[in-house]
Amino acid sequence: MKLRYAHVGSEGDIQYWYGDEAGKRIPKATGERVQVQVFPNSQLGGVQELIDGVRSGAISMGHHEFASLARLSKDIAVFNAPFIYRDGAHALAATDPQKSEVLIEFNDKLAKDGGMRIVGRLFRGARQMTAKMAVRSPADLQGKPFRGVPLQLWTTMIKGFGAIPTPVEVAELPTALMTGMVVGQENPLTMINANKLYEVQTHVMLTGHMQNVLPVFINERVWQGIGADDRKAIYAQFEALAQDTLQQANKAEQDLIGELKKKGMTFVTEQDGLKLAEFRERVITEVNKDFPSWKPYIERIAAVK
Known part of the structure; x- marks a missing residue:
């Protein structure tokens, strides 16, 4: 299976690194059964085209702000709210697609009403x-x-x-x-x-x-078409990448303060x-x-x- 992964991040942004790494790690983790072709820097269109594309399946998956999913799932922009997280680690815990009850609840609505689900996230800093x-x-x-x-x-x-x-x-x-x-x-x-x-x-x-955490979302039909073991492997890769972005952001902040x-x-x-x-x-x-x-x-x- 070949997935088309799109995002609006440009080179130098942690978004770009994240997409690039997902494109390398997912095929390896799934024994090459799931291939990922990454389209960064709005190559497949802006935010609206990205959301519409993932919803229709023309784009397999992508990432952007929670607020950009608001018309598909009422109130999901709450994950962008100020002073809602204690720190970056809390932001990742609250948006964990496998463990956070509140995110899982939104995910069920998103899959039903928007034809997509959140399978990962990345942290861009405070x-x-x-x-x-x-x-x-x-x-x-x-x-x-x-x-x-x-x-x-x-x-x-x-x-x-x-x-x-x-x-x-x-x-x-x-x-x-x-x-x-x-x-x-x-x-x-x-x-x-x-x-x-x-x-x-x-x-x-x-x-x-504001702790800036971006969701990674995938077309629901595409996701259900991936075998259970490969879905588990993809979740694991996105979780590892999320923790990597947190470490990078924390280090970058300390360096920039100096x-x-x-x-x-x-x-x-x-x-x-x-x-x-x-x-x-x-x-x-x-x-x-x-x-x-x-x-x-x-x-x-x-x-x-």
Whole structure:
């Protein structure tokens, strides 16, 4: 059996490495019975084409954000919610397709209504807050414009930060920060470094407010057409890859903290007075208000060991 695996990640992104490794490991683990041809960098289309393609079977499998599956499975975007995970290890535990009860429940609905199921996941790291001053609590951002991704979930989160959500395209972000159109933004450290935001921001707050975990999904008919032993082998490979991405992301974060300090950025942690519990409480309150149906899922995800 030959699987077509598509994703939108480009070279240098952990997504690209993950897809490449899956393409090598799965054939080996299945005695070459399951072959994988990987199409990275949106070669088979953007996100919409990817989801539609996996649903129809034109594409066997792929990976992207949980939110991109929302029209196939109501409330599945809860796995993208801010402050829902304690850390990366918790994010992987809560999204384990074989052990997490809440993910298994969503998977049943996804297989029934969307014609696909989640069989793995990868970890891309945590998003952190930056600003041109130290931010220790939501009060420090009260009434200040803060860059947000133009999606409802980000608008909700930034209101919880205490700030005024202000949409800015990534390409325009350095200019917006330099001119004071916005006082801060949030992104993984990799992006903060790559986009040279250390030139226009002075402080990084280690809020870890979003743990970025992406699901790997496969067409349900294709999955059922794979033998039980090979399905088991594929699960094992995706689990090993998930843990590899967690280790890589944690190491990259530690390396980048040192690098960004050398470039003049000051890091603010709970030891420095960062009121993480206050941010978490405020943000979750806003999420509960704007996404009321998520509350029971958030509680169940929080309880995952």
